[in-house]
Amino acid sequence: MHVKDGVLKYGFVGPALIFLIAFNIFPLLYNIYLSFTDAELSGGLARFVGGRNYGVIFDDTRYGVALCTTGLFVVLAVAVELVLGFGLALALRGPFWGKSVVTTILLVPMMLSPAVMGLYWNFILNGHYGVVNQALAVLGLFQPQWLTDPDLKLLSILMIDIWMWTPFMMLIALAGLNAIPPHLYEAAALDRASNWTVFRRVTLPLCSPLLFLAVLLRTTDALKQFDLVMAVTGPNDRTTQTLSALLYQVMFRGYKIGLGSAYSLVILLLVIVLANVFIRYIASIQAKQGRDVA
Amino acid sequence: MRGWRWLVIVPYFLLATLPLCWLFLTSLKTQEAAISSTASLIPTTDENIAPGGLKFSATGDAYRKLATPHTGKAHAFFHYLFNSVIIGLLSALASVVLGTGCAYGFSRFRIAGTRDWLFFIFSTRFLPPLAVVVPVLMMYRLFDLPNTHLGLILLYTAFNLSLAVWLMKGFIDEIPRAYEEAALVDGYSPFQAFYKIILPHSATGMAVTAVFCLISAWNEYGFALALNNAEAVTVPVYFAGLQGNIQGIPWPQIAAGVLIFVVPIAVFTVLVRKHLLRGVTFGTIKQ
Incomplete structure (x- = not known):
């Protein structure tokens, strides 16, 4: 079927590609144009202002702070989720009674809407009537003001993110564990290797490619963090303002689209660098899979 | 032990x-x-x-109160739930239709730069919604699309297309080419081979892909917030707007609404549990 398919194949791939270009390449180019203007959300005539917006980014400390907040959030969230998720996967490994039910229930939080669950967590963490603080009171423990203490707000957002996304790490880690050939463990047992040696020499190295994939996926996702920040503190809280929240604040509360576009291009540059690492990695995995099949 | x-x-x-x-x-x-x-x-x-x-x-008061508009809101909860359903279903459908065609094209035909195209498609998922939403908003203003269901449906279709293409390519790659070759020998046209052989064999894949597209549209907040303030408001935006309400946040109603909103997702999670891994890793890991 390689003779008459000249037009047909473009009929298959064309519509999707046109769609993606219209919603991705066009906005990107338009963003570049806007970033050199003083355009406002309300419309009106935009004037060319040269590199002024980019100058503002480097003078404005908000951008640097948001970058650090996002970085801190991503590193902490991904690290804790990885450790917890991997630990859970190790615990869930092998057959036991009720395994599939337990595993499926554990996976539910990651399928829920972060914006909606974030709002609901406000209720749970509320300083006056929140059930978490009431439980802490019953236990006679200190009751932190999760949502209003400037030192704790980011931590609260982190906890919600960890609640939602640990199952994601768990799911991928489980797949990695299940793919380890049992004969490696049999060989290790014959060699009288200690549990720790088996973990370090067999389990961890054989799982690590999938864990790395999970970390990359979570990292790119956590970098976009917006929904939980909006739900817990709103977009203009200095202690929790991630890059996306800052963008929202500048563009939709401050109406400064030109400046916002310059911000978003700098963010995009970051994301593109990361996406490249990611894509190379996926390509190498796929090449490996291809070799295994062949 | x-x-x-x-x-x-x-x-x-x-x-x-x-x-x-x-x-x-x-x-x-x-x-x-x-x-x-x-x-x-x-x-x-x-x-x-x-x-x-x-x-x-x-x-059951909280559930009953969902049917009447909350103070300061134009509509009751179910109005926004209906918006979410319509926008989620139609955008999932569109993503699967476009994604299946595209995945089939890349799976079975020789197309220049296939790998680059696939990675371009993949990379679109990395863009933070807030970083692309303003140009989309400007473009929409030209066509009167802000505040419309169609506007969000188109945007979510584009947003989910990367997922749909990658997932469907994984599923279609698994269908042996011999099936279509046999059909072609029997005198089917290439399009008939796609229609009568590939589509039935990828029905499961399409259902799974649709569920993942539906969930991601259902849960989406950033685009919905930026593009809407009146007519096509979805549930996440509606709930977020109840914060800072003068009469206090109506928690029982929110809890009832959240429950109605998340139960379908929990059910879908159970239904596609065998394919969850594929879904969340863009089909790069197959079980």
Whole structure:
């Protein structure tokens, strides 16, 4: 079927590609144009202002702070989720009674809407009537003001993110564990290797490619963090303002689209660098899979 | 011997599920009981229960109140739920149709730069919604699309297309080419081969892909917030807008609404559980 398919194949791939270009390449180019203007959300005539917006980014400390907040959030969230998720996967490994039910229930939080669950967590963490603080009171423990203490707000957002996304790490880690050939463990047992040696020499190295994939996926996702920040503190809280929240604040509360576009291009540059690492990695995995099949 | 696993599983299981149980309990309470500083845990059918105890009288009021508009809102919860359903379903359908065609094209034909195209498609998923939404908004203003269902449907279709293409390519790659070759020998046209052989064989894949597209549109917040303030508001945006309400946040109603909003997703999660891994990794890992 390689003779008459000249037009047909473009009929298959064309519509999707046109769609993606219209919603991705066009906005990107338009963003570049806007970033050199003083355009406002309300419309009106935009004037060319040269590199002024980019100058503002480097003078404005908000951008640097948001970058650090996002970085801190991503590193902490991904690290804790990885450790917890991997630990859970190790615990869930092998057959036991009720395994599939337990595993499926554990996976539910990651399928829920972060914006909606974030709002609901406000209720749970509320300083006056929140059930978490009431439980802490019953236990006679200190009751932190999760949502209003400037030192704790980011931590609260982190906890919600960890609640939602640990199952994601768990799911991928489980797949990695299940793919380890049992004969490696049999060989290790014959060699009288200690549990720790088996973990370090067999389990961890054989799982690590999938864990790395999970970390990359979570990292790119956590970098976009917006929904939980909006739900817990709103977009203009200095202690929790991630890059996306800052963008929202500048563009939709401050109406400064030109400046916002310059911000978003700098963010995009970051994301593109990361996406490249990611894509190379996926390509190498796929090449490996291809070799295994062949 | 492996009893230690429960030391990990049980505490985490409780942490993961207690918030959801609490959601259900809250939806059965009155506003006073929900924001009481002594939490009550056990629903009963008794009418008169002294406040402050562990028991509370369960009521379906929160669910009933969802049918009437909340103070300061134009519509009742179900209006926004309907918006979410329409936008989610239609955008999932469109993503699967476009994605399946595209995946088939890349799976079976020689197309220049196939790998680059696929990675371009993949990379579109990395863009933060807030970083592309303003140009989209400007473009939409030209066509009167802000505040419309169609506007969000088109945007979510584009947003989910990367997922749909990658997932469907994984599924279609698994269908042996011999099936189509046999059909072509029997005199089918290439398009008939796609229509009569590939589509039936990838039905499961399409259903799974549709579920993942639906969930991601259902849960989306950033685009929906930026593009809408009136007509096509979806549930996440509606709920977020209840924050800072003068009369206090109506927690039992929110709990009831959240429950109605998340139960379908929990059901879908169970239905596609065998394909979850594929879904969340863009088909790069197959079980």
